[in-house]
Amino acid sequence: MSDPEPIIPRTSGDIALADLLDRALHKGLVLWGEATISVAGVDLVYLGLKVLVASTETADRMRAAAASQSADPKVRAG
Amino acid sequence: MLYVYAIAADHPDPDNAMFGGEGIVPDAPVRLLQLGDLAVAASLVSAADFAADALRAHLEDARWTALRVLAHQRVVDSLLPHATVLPMKFCTLFSGEAALKQALAHNRAALQATVERLRGAREWGVKLYWEAPRNPAPPSAGQGEAGAGAAFFQRKRDQQRQRAEAEAAVARCVAASHRRLADAARAAVANPVQPPAVHRQPGEMALNGAYLVARAAEPAWREVLAELERTHADGGIRYELTGPWGPYNFTGSGLVGS
Incomplete structure (x- = not known):
């Protein structure tokens, strides 16, 4: 028997967000009732992609800011 | 209005359920409503x-939406160790609450069947990435x-053939991995x-699987994954395990009330 511990632990950041959106937006229990108000009429796939694009843009901006800081230590982000 | 995160069964002490942290929005504490055998994690919002028009406008704001999805997930995660x-x-x-009770009552049998299916098991994700082999070095000059x-x-024909062979091998590996x-x-x-724009990992994703695994079977299931990794490590194949997740993939399709 080999070690049953997690081979790769749970990821974080963009990857986990993509996986989470895959689940919470596209899957999950849908319980309709007479007076249910839900996100009917909202395209959840489109919504998920928008969230991802926004989060990667934020990540890219942060990476770019970090890179420009390390390239020139005198420059400080406002 | 009630924002509903999850339905829970088998909660040991629903009367005394305390949730740390905030709910779907910062000022909405999470409550566990006991409705018959089932408990419902919900927040008054x-x-x-959250009325339909206001919600649609909010959802246009990707940052607002991302924070709300994470909050939804936090509440689901906090329940996982304590309940089905x-x-x-x-x-x-x-x-x-009246509308929620009515929906639960109308779907009682289906909800109970779902609880039975999920009891004692957790959801895991396994993704498989592969990287195509590098193009072979060009033959020596002199012609x-x-x-x-x-x-x-x-050379072009050889590359195309090698690519096709590699793709066929990956397709077989994906099918076998998922089946096992x-x-x-x-x-x-x-x-x-x-x-690739979504997963942002080297290589191509070739499998995005979700697995509902009984807790007692987790060591054996993990061993299957470990064996797949050992077998395919040399073929440019990489597995990524995530979880445990709330069993989003296994709640069944929608339940229709009344």
């Missing part, structure tokens, strides 16, 4: 934010111009693979 959890789709809202042209086309992981699980689903 304002119609100013049926996570709701993001933004499931009821006008109030005439015509020979070089022929060699160029031969599914056989060791209670239920399994292969979801659409994420495009």
